[in-house]
Amino acid sequence: MIEVRGLSKHYGATRAVDDVTFSVKPGMVTGFLGPNGAGKSTTMRLIVGLDRPSAGSALVNGKRYAEHRAPLREVGVLLDAKAVHTGRSAVNHLRALAATHGIGRGRVDEVIALTGLESVASRRVGGFSLGMGQRLGIAAALLGDPATLILDEPVNGLDPEGVIWVRHLARRLAAEGRTVFLSSHLMSEMAQTADHIIVLGRGRVIADAPVADILALSSGTAVRVRTPEATRLSELLVDQGTVVRKGDDGLLDVTGLTAPQIGEVAARSGVILHELTPVAGSLEDAYLALTQDDVEYHAGGLPTGPASTVPAPNELSSNERVSR
Numbered sequence: 001m002i003e004v005r006g007l008s009k010h011y012g013a014t015r016a017v018d019d020v021t022f023s024v025k026p027g028m029v030t031g032f033l034g035p036n037g038a039g040k041s042t043t044m045r046l047i048v049g050l051d052r053p054s055a056g057s058a059l060v061n062g063k064r065y066a067e068h069r070a071p072l073r074e075v076g077v078l079l080d081a082k083a084v085h086t087g088r089s090a091v092n093h094l095r096a097l098a099a100t101h102g103i104g105r106g107r108v109d110e111v112i113a114l115t116g117l118e119s120v121a122s123r124r125v126g127g128f129s130l131g132m133g134q135r136l137g138i139a140a141a142l143l144g145d146p147a148t149l150i151l152d153e154p155v156n157g158l159d160p161e162g163v164i165w166v167r168h169l170a171r172r173l174a175a176e177g178r179t180v181f182l183s184s185h186l187m188s189e190m191a192q193t194a195d196h197i198i199v200l201g202r203g204r205v206i207a208d209a210p211v212a213d214i215l216a217l218s219s220g221t222a223v224r225v226r227t228p229e230a231t232r233l234s235e236l237l238v239d240q241g242t243v244v245r246k247g248d249d250g251l252l253d254v255t256g257l258t259a260p261q262i263g264e265v266a267a268r269s270g271v272i273l274h275e276l277t278p279v280a281g282s283l284e285d286a287y288l289a290l291t292q293d294d295v296e297y298h299a300g301g302l303p304t305g306p307a308s309t310v311p312a313p314n315e316l317s318s319n320e321r322v323s324r
Contacts, residue, residue: 086126130157
């Protein structure tokens with residue numbers, strides 16, 4: 001279990017992480033989302049002691065990471081797949097890590113097989129593709145058979161088969177009762193993998209809820225309507241202040257009214273409906289709705305924050321909390 005309480009990290013006047021509090025529970029996959037510069041990577045680094053917090057605490061399995069006598073057996077971590085000696089082979093890299101904790105070579109062979117690295121295990125890591133480097137990083141995280149996994153962008157660089165493999169691996173580990181905490185920018189994949197979502201914006205928690213509750217932020221906001229009188233109904237709905245997008249074969253996507261309200265408009269005007277279907281929102285829709293005021297850089301590269309803001313390493317400033 002991961003317990004973060006009042007965690008903050010300041011770089012001079014810049015607040016990369018600002019009074020963050022959350023728990024990551026065992027037996028489920030918890031996704032960690034947020035725009036670039038939101039503080040995700042800094043938070044993960046604080047949890048495993050790579051950065052010192054300005055305030056607050058982060059405990060893993062009841063202790064600070066540095067207090068664990070055998071941290072590899074407690075917490076498996078993938079923060080930077082490139083943080084490997086490029087002259088070593090994959091197997092020698094894993095054996096060196098294993099030696100620090102008295103882990104046998106048999107376990108090294110197990111994680112190599114588990115991550116599909118058998119054919120390249122004797123090759124130098126410097127020649128690895130991004131995807132193979134990710135697999136090696138996951139192998140290192142699993143080496144100590146830990147109860148807690150912290151994975152930052154584990155599917156980055158993986159092909160579709162690899163992405164599916166990570167999804168199944170994460171869910172299997174959670175089903176075994178482990179704590180699985182992972183970040184990703186692939187919203188569709190996170191929707192299929194995570195049970196719970198934590199969203200950061202400008203260094204603060206702006207959402208902490210089950211996936212179903214996050215999806216509810218966008219569910220029912222659009223309705224698919226099919227009618228032989230699409231033009232007429234579209235005009236009627238626009239008069240009601242809705243947004244209507246026309247498709248083929250009399251199909252309309254309507255935003256701004258519920259399905260019953262659209263049905264009532266059609267009935268009052270004698271418009272025939274062939275379909276009236278609420279469209280469930282996606283995790284991407286909900287994420288964009290949550291973070292629309294917390295994105296530092298929008299398309300076109302225009303900063304939304306003040307011109308005087310200076311980003312800290314890998315993170316940007318935190319201004320205000322957006323409540324759910």
